[in-house]
Amino acid sequence: MSTSATAQRRGTVIAPPRLSRTAVGARLSVGLVVLVVLSLIPLEATPFTNEILTGIIVLAIAMLSVNLITGFAGQVTVAQGVFVGLGAYATALLVTKAHWPDLAALAAAAGLCLLVGLLTGIPALRIKGMYLTLVTLAMAVVFPTLLQHFTSLTGGSAGLTMPAYTSPFSSLAADQWCYYLALVGAILAFAVVRNLMRGRIGRALIATRDNEAAGLAYGVPVDVYKVAAFGVGAMVGGFAGALLMITQQFPFTDPSTFSLTYSINLLVGAVVGGITSILGPFVGAAFINRGTNFVQSTLGINPVLVPVAFGVVLILLMTLAPGGVAALLSRLWATTERRLGRDRVMDPAADSAPGADEGEQAPADPVREAPSAWSLRAIKRGER
Amino acid sequence: MRTAVRGMAVALTVLCAAACLAACGRSSSNASSGGNTSTSASGGATSTAAAANAASTDSESVDTSNCPSSSNTQGVSSSTIKIGQSLPESGAFAAFIQAKYGEQAYFDQLNAKGGIDGHKIELTAIDDGYQPQKTATNVQEMLQQDGVFGFMGLLGTPNNLAVAGSLDQQCVPNLLAFTASPAVAAHPFTTLGLQSSAVEPAVALTQIAKAVPNAKIGILYQDDDLGQGYLTAWKNTLAKDLVPGSGAKIVAQESFQVTATTLASQVTAAVGKGANVIYLAGAGGAQCVQTIDAAAPQVKEVWLPTGCGISQVDALAKPASNVYVAYPYVDATSQRFAKLPAVKLFTASLKKYEPKGDPSQLTTEQGWTLAAILAAILKKSPSLTRTAVINTAHDITVKDPGLLYPGVSYSISPKSPFGLEDYVVHHWDPSTKQLIPQGGVITKFAGMSVTLSK
Numbered sequence: 001m002s003t004s005a006t007a008q009r010r011g012t013v014i015a016p017p018r019l020s021r022t023a024v025g026a027r028l029s030v031g032l033v034v035l036v037v038l039s040l041i042p043l044e045a046t047p048f049t050n051e052i053l054t055g056i057i058v059l060a061i062a063m064l065s066v067n068l069i070t071g072f073a074g075q076v077t078v079a080q081g082v083f084v085g086l087g088a089y090a091t092a093l094l095v096t097k098a099h100w101p102d103l104a105a106l107a108a109a110a111g112l113c114l115l116v117g118l119l120t121g122i123p124a125l126r127i128k129g130m131y132l133t134l135v136t137l138a139m140a141v142v143f144p145t146l147l148q149h150f151t152s153l154t155g156g157s158a159g160l161t162m163p164a165y166t167s168p169f170s171s172l173a174a175d176q177w178c179y180y181l182a183l184v185g186a187i188l189a190f191a192v193v194r195n196l197m198r199g200r201i202g203r204a205l206i207a208t209r210d211n212e213a214a215g216l217a218y219g220v221p222v223d224v225y226k227v228a229a230f231g232v233g234a235m236v237g238g239f240a241g242a243l244l245m246i247t248q249q250f251p252f253t254d255p256s257t258f259s260l261t262y263s264i265n266l267l268v269g270a271v272v273g274g275i276t277s278i279l280g281p282f283v284g285a286a287f288i289n290r291g292t293n294f295v296q297s298t299l300g301i302n303p304v305l306v307p308v309a310f311g312v313v314l315i316l317l318m319t320l321a322p323g324g325v326a327a328l329l330s331r332l333w334a335t336t337e338r339r340l341g342r343d344r345v346m347d348p349a350a351d352s353a354p355g356a357d358e359g360e361q362a363p364a365d366p367v368r369e370a371p372s373a374w375s376l377r378a379i380k381r382g383e384r
Numbered sequence: 385m386r387t388a389v390r391g392m393a394v395a396l397t398v399l400c401a402a403a404c405l406a407a408c409g410r411s412s413s414n415a416s417s418g419g420n421t422s423t424s425a426s427g428g429a430t431s432t433a434a435a436a437n438a439a440s441t442d443s444e445s446v447d448t449s450n451c452p453s454s455s456n457t458q459g460v461s462s463s464t465i466k467i468g469q470s471l472p473e474s475g476a477f478a479a480f481i482q483a484k485y486g487e488q489a490y491f492d493q494l495n496a497k498g499g500i501d502g503h504k505i506e507l508t509a510i511d512d513g514y515q516p517q518k519t520a521t522n523v524q525e526m527l528q529q530d531g532v533f534g535f536m537g538l539l540g541t542p543n544n545l546a547v548a549g550s551l552d553q554q555c556v557p558n559l560l561a562f563t564a565s566p567a568v569a570a571h572p573f574t575t576l577g578l579q580s581s582a583v584e585p586a587v588a589l590t591q592i593a594k595a596v597p598n599a600k601i602g603i604l605y606q607d608d609d610l611g612q613g614y615l616t617a618w619k620n621t622l623a624k625d626l627v628p629g630s631g632a633k634i635v636a637q638e639s640f641q642v643t644a645t646t647l648a649s650q651v652t653a654a655v656g657k658g659a660n661v662i663y664l665a666g667a668g669g670a671q672c673v674q675t676i677d678a679a680a681p682q683v684k685e686v687w688l689p690t691g692c693g694i695s696q697v698d699a700l701a702k703p704a705s706n707v708y709v710a711y712p713y714v715d716a717t718s719q720r721f722a723k724l725p726a727v728k729l730f731t732a733s734l735k736k737y738e739p740k741g742d743p744s745q746l747t748t749e750q751g752w753t754l755a756a757i758l759a760a761i762l763k764k765s766p767s768l769t770r771t772a773v774i775n776t777a778h779d780i781t782v783k784d785p786g787l788l789y790p791g792v793s794y795s796i797s798p799k800s801p802f803g804l805e806d807y808v809v810h811h812w813d814p815s816t817k818q819l820i821p822q823g824g825v826i827t828k829f830a831g832m833s834v835t836l837s838k
Contacts, residue, residue: 048528052521148608157542157609158567159516161549250520250550254542257517292474296511303473303481303511 023337038183047175054175054247056285057182061189062240063270063281065233068193070267071275072202073229074209075124078263079136082143083113083234085258087241089147092160092253095245102165106242110235117234121227140263147255159254165246178247185243189236194278196232201225272317274326283325445778445798446572448771451555456769459533465503465768467758468526470519470547471539471562473511480539483562484509485734485741486751487537490759490786492737493729500762508532514539516546523547527556534559534770537577537754541565541609548574557774559761560754565609566837569801575777577754579690579712579804581610582617582836583829585663587710587807588687589627590826592661596684598631602659604650604675606666607639613837614665614689620836626829635659640671647671651678663687668746680704691746703814710807712792712825713753717744718818726787753786757794757803760785791825802833 042050062084069077087109094105120139124132147154154160167177196202208215208222215222245251269288274280295301295309321328459466473481488507495504508530512518519538526532534557538544541563548571551558560577561568569576592599603618605611618634621627636657638650647664654662662679664671668691679686686704690711714721721727730752734741741748762768765776781795788794789808796803806827810819829836 046528048524051524055521158545159542248520249524250547250553252516252520252546252549254516254546256515256542292511292513296474304478306474306511 026337039180042176042179047173050175050179051249052290054179054182056282056289057179057186058240058243058247059266059269059285059289060281061186061243062237063266063273063284064189064193064278065236065240066266066270067273067275067277067281068197068236069229069233070270071277072197072209073205073226073233075226075230076130076133076267077136077233078133078260078267079139079143080233080237080266081258081260081263082139083117083237084241084244084262084266085143085147085253085255086116087113087238088245088253088258089154089160089241090238091242091245092162092251093153095162096160102246106239106246109242110239113238113241114231114235117237118227118231120234121230124230125223125226136263137260140260144255144259147258154255157255159252159257162245162251164249164251174249178249182243182247185239189239190278193232193236197278201228205229268314272314272324274324277324277326277330280324280326446771446774448555448774451771455555456771457533458527458770459531460503460768463502463504464506465500465762466506466508466530466532468523468530468532468535469507469509469537469539470512470522470526470535470543471509471537472514473509475513477514477540479745480562480747482742482745482747483537483539483751483754485738486748486753487755489730489733489736489738489741490752490755493733494755494759500759503762503768505759505762507536512539512543514543516540516542519543520546520550523551527554533557533768534773536560536758537562537751539563541568544568544574555770555774557770557777559773559777560758562750562754564802565613566834567609573774575796576802577757577804578750579807580802580833581614581689582802582833583805584689584710584807585614585618586621586626586829586832586836587809587826588663588708589621589630589632591708591710591809591822592632592685592687593627593630596661598633599661599684600635600658601632601661601663602636602638602651602654602657602683603634603663603665604638604640604647604654606671607641610667611639611665614663616838617836618663618665620838624835626832632661640666642667642671644671644674646678647674648678651675651682655679655682659683661685661687664689664692666691668692676704676707677702680706704812705814707812708809708822709812709819710809710826711746712789712804712807713746713749713787714789715819716749716787720818720820724790726784730787749787753788756786757782789821789825795830800831800834805830805833 041053045053062080065083066077066080069075069080090109090112091102091105094100094108095102100108124135127135148157150156164174165178165181167174169177172180197205204215204220204222204225207218208220208225212222245253265288269284270281271284272280272287273282273284291310291313292306295306296303299309301309317324469484469487471480471483472478473484484507491505491507494500499505508526510522510526512522519540523535523538526535535551536559538547538558539562544558544561544563544565545568548558548568552571552573556573558571558574561574562577564576564578564581566582568574592601601618603615605615615637622632622634636654636659638653640647640650651662660683662675662683662685664675664687666689668689672688672692675688676686680702681704684706686707688707688709690709692709714724714727716727716730730749731743734743734748743749760782761773761777761780764780765773777796778801779797781793783793784790785794788804789806792804792806792808794803795805806825807829808825809822811822812818813820
């Protein structure tokens with residue numbers, strides 16, 4: 001058995017895939033079509049639909065930060081809600097108390113969260129695995145209490161409002177403008193994260209996620225990259241929080257929005273979408289944002305039983321597709337590609353790392369599919 | 385590493401450039417549109433804002449000059465009026481769904497009789513799980529998709545705060561909100577539906593002063609705005625000497641979390657500081673029984689907030705003969721009021737239209753009563769437009785609506801935005817397991833909620 005085949009089966013080779021020109025072309029054209037559709041939707045849809053979609057997009061950015069920290073860097077976090085909340089409150093305060101323009105406040109909020117994320121990442125180096133998760137849990141529990149306590153700054157449990165960001169284009173209604181803001185923000189955030197993960201840092205993070213000792217042995221500066229991942233993840237979360245404020249028609253935030261449940265929902269949505277996928281968060285965000293509504297109104301289930309229905313769906317999903325919906329879709333994509341005869345020319349030494357390029361990977365062999373840090377294979381190998 | 389750093393540098397540069405562009409090019413017209421609801425939602429600014437609105441014109445208590453005329457009659461057709469509501473039907477506060485059943489039952493029996501001048505009231509309710517962001521989404525959905533005229537009984541203080549500003553801007557009436565928070569009352573297009581907690585301490589003190597001269601009060605307060613509100617009201621009540629000669633003093637203030645499973649330590653601390661009357665300042669629920677179990681054997685009187693009315697106290701495990709609660713409703717399950725026409729209508733309507741409605745729950749009664757008050761507002765309004773209805777809603781007196789105690793009226797005016805300030809003291813009778821009204825309706829603190837909550 002060639003080394004590359006063995007390496008494939010173990011899923012530990014880390015290098016970006018090489019795709020044939022037709023495969024790249026196919027991906028680009030699908031991407032372009034999707035982008036065009038996304039850009040045209042708000043011009044025809046009702047304001048309410050636009051507001052819902054905007055909310056989903058912003059939530060997806062927040063879940064992307066979870067993917068970065070949990071999926072790629074392997075640190076299970078239930079504190080991303082803290083950074084989203086920090087970004088939202090920072091934006092609201094800068095706009096209302098310091099009278100900054102909205103976008104300047106957004107940049108500052110993202111920068112602030114980057115700093116806070118880096119600072120919290122440093123002590124986190126000493127804590128591993130489940131203990132780190134517990135610390136993030138503590139952060140998520142304390143955060144709303146802190147917000148409620150410093151009433152003079154945060155407005156306490158009454159929360160904060162700020163003026164809406166009016167559209168500078170007379171041809172765009174407020175809801176359309178906010179949608180485009182969110183869309184541009186999402187493209188920006190996703191581009192940043194994707195480039196990070198495809199670069200050296202990303203590959204190093206994935207390597208150390210699955211086997212820290214091996215990473216260290218290869219001379220990967222594990223500590224530096226983990227802190228960087230925390231920082232960038234916090235920045236993306238703060239960016240989402242700032243967008244959350246700016247893209248609301250009647251911006252409002254209060255401590256109860258960023259409860260522990262919110263952080264857990266971010267994690268759940270990220271896992272549902274695909275914890276190591278770049279585009280999975282969109283699916284996860286739609287699931288969390290509209291899932292309960294769908295179950296209640298469309299399926300007509302008694303409201304009190306909705307959490308039960310939610311739980312059942314989650315269990316089914318995790319049993320059948322631990323890599324999330326993104327893994328399901330990429331399998332579908334791969335099958336379609338194969339059927340259409342557009343197979344890639346595979347460089348045997350250049351298969352992607354487990355889950356790093358969820359959207360790209362087209363595993364014909366189920367063994368090569370290693371989507372998440374909690375996949376059964378990883379557990380069997382005793383790595384996590 | 386370089387690509388990633390470069391990428392991030394580019395992203396940050398783009399952000400900064402965008403920020404600069406925005407700083408240069410952004411118009412500053414937002415200040416006026418956001419005006420009413422900017423950051424100071426805390427107690428101090430509220431009454432001033434309400435007073436300012438009250439003083440705007442003679443005939444109108446709400447300034448409707450900026451309201452769009454196109455949507456003034458949205459939700460009203462020749463035969464229906466659509467009203468929306470957002471409340472928790474799932475999650476930790478799922479019990480509040482009873483409010484919806486009470487309201488729906490009232491509207492169903494009213495519609496069967498022809499509605500309001502031929503208009504049937506159509507209630508649309510969406511679950512928000514007590515989450516303010518969900519409330520905001522629900523409100524927009526009902527306005528845009530369902531085309532509702534206005535809202536009633538919107539439940540929760542943070543939930544109302546999340547939408548009150550936007551409803552002000554859109555000139556949509558948010559009537560009889562299911563909260564008693566002064567911060568919510570400050571919004572011109574919102575009126576409160578619940579009994580004011582600010583006058584409860586004064587009412588309690590009238591009874592305490594009779595039985596326990598120079599009482600030493602120990603207050604157990606919920607660690608949030610509601611509990612703090614009660615504390616402020618107590619201090620103001622004593623400072624203003626609203627019950628002269630009581631000689632009462634607050635000797636202990638012990639806070640507790642809403643989720644606490646026992647209040648024994650707080651009671652012990654209060655009693656240790658010399659308290660001989662314990663006053664629970666919270667929202668109700670399990671804390672009612674916890675307080676009684678811990679405090680009743682040790683003090684002369686135990687006082688519960690309105691939220692503990694009816695069934696929660698009915699379910700007491702240990703008998704106690706020194707428990708009191710002040711609330712303005714009748715107990716629909718009590719023999720004493722079984723013959724009251726309002727009670728008969730209530731129980732019959734629930735049975736016929738909303739069998740899931742529980743007549744023994746205070747929330748059901750509150751929902752029914754709010755619906756009755758809404759019907760009175762709509763009937764009295766000179767026209768079924770948003771501007772006319774909101775002005776009527778700010779200036780109306782309804783006598784004995786719904787299940788309010790006979791003699792208690794809902795009375796709201798521009799100077800007095802709290803409609804329910806009358807109370808009846810009730811005493812728990814362990815032998816019959818019922819709350820017995822003591823004395824009559826106490827109306828003398830009406831109009832004082834605003835000053836007592838500062």
